[in-house]
Amino acid sequence: MERSDTDFSPRGIVLTDALPDPATIALFLDFDGTLVEIAERPDAVKVLPETQGILRDLNAKTRGRLVIVSGRRLQDLEQFLPEFDGVLVGSHGAERRLGGVHETSSEGQSASFENTCRTLRAWAGKQNEILLEEKPASLVLHYRQAPSMQSECQTIAAELAAVMPGFVARSSKMAVEIMPKAISKERAVLRLMKDWSDRLPIAIGDDRTDEDMFCAADAQGGFGIKVGEGETVARLRIDNVAAVHALLRRWTNISGASR
Template sequence: MLYYQMTGFMGGDKHADGHTIAMPGHADAALFLDFDGTLVDIAARPDGVTVPPEVHALLDKACDRLSGRVAIVSGRAVSELEAFLPDFKGPLIGSHGAERRVDGKTQQTQDFDQAIIATLQRLVTDFASLTPDFLVEMKPTGVVLHYRQAQEQGALALHFMESLASAATGFRLQPALCAYEIKPDSVGKDIALTGLMGQAPFSGATPIYAGDDLTDEAALAWAADLGGTAIKIGGAETVAANRLPDPATLISRLDEWLA
């Protein structure tokens, strides 16, 4: 069942973007946005992403309109987010909350076992070499096995990564769309956001969270629990009450709201 959810077969066609999404007022809102599949379209390879000019313009407008209460929340490393969004000066939450950049300073949120991380990365790299269409993505606190170009091998990827994660103390498997990640079990986007909301200028704000992947579900639930707005991008199953079909539609809706 898990493998079919990852490849999207269980999601159905749930694009329901015709309804009005209730958004808080600008004076009270804080905007939290995933990156891949939310601000930008998914690419065949993580390094193949293209950031449209509309994204940069939207982030500039949002930072101005919301008095800086805007953050990017991603599974990518902070360094990659900085490369894709060089002009964005707001907080970056990377590696699902294992890293964050605030006020221009990047740091890991806690200490992680670097020896285990190195071993996991080596084992996944060795495994992926057996199937050329597998893609390994290294992260500062873990490793991802992408099988978007080898979906017929998805069940094999799941079996290997699940077994490896179960043997790594302090780490767990994080499923994603056409990928499996092993990451520290003490981090999550919702955990990172809870910490960020305790600091200025976010303290007391009403959250808006938009994300597309299973990795975003906890953060979507977090936003809804705080009385905010949770927006799912795409057609997969979700806890969010609101849904938009793709990044372009999200950008358009946010642009209208910020006007």
């Protein structure tokens, strides 16, 4: 039988079981490559009006247990999702908005972090099409517009992280990030699940950093859904952003979930 974009599968095997009632789950969604298509520059992504509506409806169906978990800064998520009033986790967990309250980790408040900021600003300023993104607790070198610079970006990030106590260089899609070892999407999910132990955690994402979310969901009795190709620890797989939207719409259409 031909597989449609709305099917998702465990490592290639089509899963046709009914979706769990959204009132019984905690749903953790990545942003770039999951809710929106990846753009050449982080500020160039487009959020469809339909996406805003889906998130609003699904947040109601899950009774506030829908979470956007992203490597992006919290203020960027709020800018892209102005209609979403649910839980936001930014900077891989260094920032959080829960119940309208904003929290920020103090991990980036150190002399070594500021020194690295200055070093990378000077270096990136001399490179063509290398974008330095500064976050509250991490620094990202984006080389999507200059893929030939991948090795050099990864090398300088690794060298700088090596002399920053408690920091590490982590690669993602066309980028490398210097970030605290204590910060991860896994810890962000586990922190929320301490108060949501009655829910089934489901994590959906496309990037290497989302593997942490999948591990957290598994550890709490749930599962991960990998978007697109590539090796993964997730038990299930879905094709692309359009398929994610179709899956989320199916959840919003489940009757009786918000009774």
